[in-house]
Amino acid sequence: MEENFNIVLVEPEIPQNTGNIARLCACAGCNLYIAGKPGFLMTDKYMKRSGLDYWDKLNLIKIDTLDELIDNNKKSNFYFLTTKSEKRYTDIKFKKSDFLVFGPETRGLNKELLKKYSENAITIPMKDDTRSLNLSNSVAIVTYEAIRQNGLL
Numbered sequence: 001m002e003e004n005f006n007i008v009l010v011e012p013e014i015p016q017n018t019g020n021i022a023r024l025c026a027c028a029g030c031n032l033y034i035a036g037k038p039g040f041l042m043t044d045k046y047m048k049r050s051g052l053d054y055w056d057k058l059n060l061i062k063i064d065t066l067d068e069l070i071d072n073n074k075k076s077n078f079y080f081l082t083t084k085s086e087k088r089y090t091d092i093k094f095k096k097s098d099f100l101v102f103g104p105e106t107r108g109l110n111k112e113l114l115k116k117y118s119e120n121a122i123t124i125p126m127k128d129d130t131r132s133l134n135l136s137n138s139v140a141i142v143t144y145e146a147i148r149q150n151g152l153l
Contacts, residue, residue: 005030005146006099007139010066013039013105019048020136026054028143035066078120080109081142083132085121092122094146105135
């Protein structure tokens with residue numbers, strides 16, 4: 001497998017977001033990992049439609065758990081996106097083999113995981129009176145910052 005950025009969706013819940021992210025990964029040359037059980041069927045028509053005709057250009061990997069992925073990639077950096085961190089994504093120097101991990105739309109990554117990897121928990125800054133960005137927008141923001149830093153595309 002070519003060394004690329006790796007986007008990880010943990011138990012995604014909204015098929016259209018996953019389809020949009022799949023399309024982004026195909027266009028940006030990133031691998032897309034689905035960790036755990038999605039809240040929809042991977043054949044969902046809304047997911048397929050959101051991804052348009054990019055599915056054959058996507059390296060999609062389904063894994064049972066995030067822990068399994070971390071255990072199998074010990075030499076790589078994992079960054080965990082959350083609204084519960086003060087460290088900005090722009091403070092990170094990303095490398096092509098990094099994994100960018102995003103949680104489910106309605107609940108985000110679990111507190112135990114964020115506590116365990118607190119040094120690698122990062123956020124996208126927002127106004128104080130707002131709750132969160134759309135998942136596919138968040139993935140796009142951080143992915144393209146990583147690509148920009150590495151002079152890719």
